[in-house]
Amino acid sequence: YLVSTWAAARFGADFPYGTLIVNVVGCFIIGAFMTVATERLIVSPYWRLFVTVGIVGGFTTFSSFSYETLHLLQEADALRAFYNVSLNVLxxxxATWLGIGLARLF
Incomplete structure (x- = not known):
């Protein structure tokens, strides 16, 4: 909520920048954490699930992404809906790949 509010004030409310930012940061965190947890620290699968699904999953928001994309489509803004899906995925x-790479580097 805070990131979305900040992003809307900073960049405008015509595009769901806040959700994009949160999802990208979450992807980076999961990539870095899972790499460290499986390659260096050997963290138990239960703790990995707790951190990735519970904590980081609670931070990121697929449901908001889905709703915002459908809302853009309902408003006949197919181009922004396409950008939203493309940017979130790509x-x-x-960001996940970068998180994995940086975790392996350090």
Missing amino acids: VGFS
């Missing part, structure tokens, strides 16, 4: 995967 930048999200890139």
Whole structure:
């Protein structure tokens, strides 16, 4: 909520920037955490699930992403809906990959 409010004030409310930011940050965190948890610390699968699904999953928001995309489509703004899906997927995967790479580097 706070990130979405900040992003709307900063960039405008025509596009769900806040949800995009939160999802990308969450992807980076999951990539980095899972790499460290499985390659360095050997964290139990239960703790990995707790952190990724419980904590980071509570931070990111697929349901908001879905609703905001459908809302853009209902408003006949197919281009922004396409951008929303594309950016969340492509930048999200890139952030996960970056998190994995940086975790392996350090």
